[in-house]
Amino acid sequence: MPFRRGVIGQGKEGTRSPGPRPIRKETAHDRTRGQEGRGNRPNDGPARPVHPHGGPPQGRSRGACETAADTPRRPLCPPRAPQPLRGHAQLTQPILIIGATSGIGACAVDEAASRGLPVRAFARSAGTLDKTDLVEPVAGDARSAEDIGAALSGTRAVIYALGIKERLSMLWEEETLFSDTTRVLLDAMQAGDTRRLVAVTGFGAGRSRSAMSALERIGHRAILGKPYADKDRQEAMIVESPLDWTxxxxxxxxxGSRSGKLKVLRDPASWRNGLVSRRDVACYLVDAVEDDLDIRADVVLAR
Known part of the structure; x- marks a missing residue:
């Protein structure tokens, strides 16, 4: 009975089997096969380094405070050990927080200290703060070039969080606090070594006004027109500076407390009004310093 053509080596009935294969001696090449991973094969070149935070060395695109629909929600601002500065220098320089005794500024002091970050807390009433291993109160006037220059010395970054108390006279009185203090700060930063500035203004300032409805703009202008005209001047000065600003x-x-629902709106098409807690804002401010978020960009914070 003739053999039918079949698959060599299957050994089925009616097929030709070539018999046992000759034993081949193991070579050095055989011993190394299967041990070469991606990036270690001869033609792959060196393995790519992995950034310790999972992102590019120049900073992350999303901070710990933010939530996003396409990522699992994480606890808002978990305490973290100090991270190294770019250039591998150890993080020993303090963050200068201007307006550190009230509102967002006070929350930013608490947030930074809770992460183990050194803070220089600057305000006229800084004497009311307790000095700790992480918090250095510095009393001074933000309009004084001498006071700001001294407070700025040896700092890593500046968080500007000055505000004004609501009062009836702000309906008609011209406001210059924001532009005056920002001019002093920018001059001092450009003359020194501190380049990073994270400045709090407000929704409705600068180009965010176009995101308001017509009714919102009318009410905003009637009540906050004078302070926000000065915030417009402040933002223009910051944008024109050569600093690494946000x-x-x-x-x-x-x-309220931190909500865990903070949204950082980067696209002007997504800008909108709403509510946000001061502690949520403070969390983003410290993230922006730690992770170099949104450099030379403007963002809106909302829930």
Whole structure:
């Protein structure tokens, strides 16, 4: 009975089997096969380094405070050990927080200290703060070039969080606090070594005004027109500076705790009004310093 053509080596009935294969001696090449991983094969070149934070060395695109629909929600601002500065220098320089005794500034002091980050807390009433291993109170006037220059010395970054108390006279009185203090700060930063500035203004300042409805603009101009005209001047000065700035515009502020629902709106098409807690805002401010978020960009913070 003739053999039918079949698959060599299957050994089925009616097929030709070539018999046992000759034993081949193991070579050095055989011993190394299967041990070569991706990036270690001869033609692959060196393995790519992995950044310790999972992102590019120049900073992450999303901070610990933010939530996103396409990522699992994480606890808002978990305490973290100090991270190294770019250039592998150890993080020993303090963050200068201007307006450190009230509102967002006070929350930013608490947030930074909770992460183990050194803070220089600057305000006229800084004497009311307790000095600790991480918090250095510095009393001074933000309009004084001498005071700001001294406070700025040896700092890593500046968080500008000055505000004004609501009062009836702000309906008609011209406001210059924001532009005056920002001019002093920018001059001092450009004359020194501190390049990073994270400045809080507000929703409705600068180009975010175009995101308001017509009704919102009417009410905003009637009540906050004078202070926000000065915030417009402040933002223009920051944008024209050569510093590594970020302009942060929170929407309507609340006294609540951190919500875990902070949204950092980067696309102007997504800008909108709403509510956000001061502690949520403070969390983003410290993230922006730690992770170099949104450099030379303006964002809106909302829930």
């Amino acid at each position: 302009i942060v515009r929170p929407v309507i502020l609340t006294k």
